[in-house]
Amino acid sequence: MLVGVVGKANVGKSTFFKALTLANVEIQNYPFATIKPNHGIGYVRIECADKFFNVQCNPREGYCIEHNRFVPVDLIDVAGLVPGAYEGKGMGNQFLDDLRQADALIHVVDASGSTNENGEPVEPGSYNPCNDIKFLEVELDMWYLRLIKKGWDKFARSVQQEKDHDIKIVKDLTSHLSGLKVTEEMVEEVLNNLKLDRNNILSWTE
């Protein structure tokens, strides 16, 4: 499993990442201290089934100490985002491509409100951190949009020419978006929610 640590610049992403992985990473009180992504492994502690059998197991992944199983989770800490990153502000958002295969993202927020929208230190409580939650979703959506649009016209035309394309569309879209870990269930749900015409893919708007 791969978990990405995301959020505005200078909010404590690398600090959180370091606490989880014990990796020695750059932590600074200014925006864009992290540029190259940091990879590491954190462990989730669960009670091991070997307790029930009163034996000591030797797991292939992670490790087990006195019936405590430490399950490894891959983590990646990336550069910070600022509003308008998808238009190239700050470090932009191209670096998010490293997170395409992530199963989940953790959004780190500076709840003390002591960093402004560009991640610069300000008086605690003078910035409303709710703004960060909203803008980060926009930045992530714009990132997905860019990836989905890549090669879309060619894809849509070739699907439209297939026999029974209204039935095959779910499978076709899933394989087209497999680089984003999209599943058939997700595609089905979105097609239904947006009431997209499966007979005419070329009519779909952005």
Ligand SMILES: Nc1nc2c(ncn2[C@@H]2O[C@H](COP(=O)(O)OP(=O)(O)OP(=O)(O)O)[C@@H](O)[C@H]2O)c(=O)[nH]1
């Ligand atoms: N008070 C307080 N300070 C924190 C906390 N977490 C991180 N910091 C401080 O916030 C500053 C930024 O921390 P980083 O971990 O480098 O933040 P980042 O989000 O990785 O920053 P960029 O990589 O530049 O985007 C550092 O001075 C940290 O010591 C926290 O929970 N409380």
Ligand SMILES: [Mg+2]
């Ligand atoms: Mg960092």
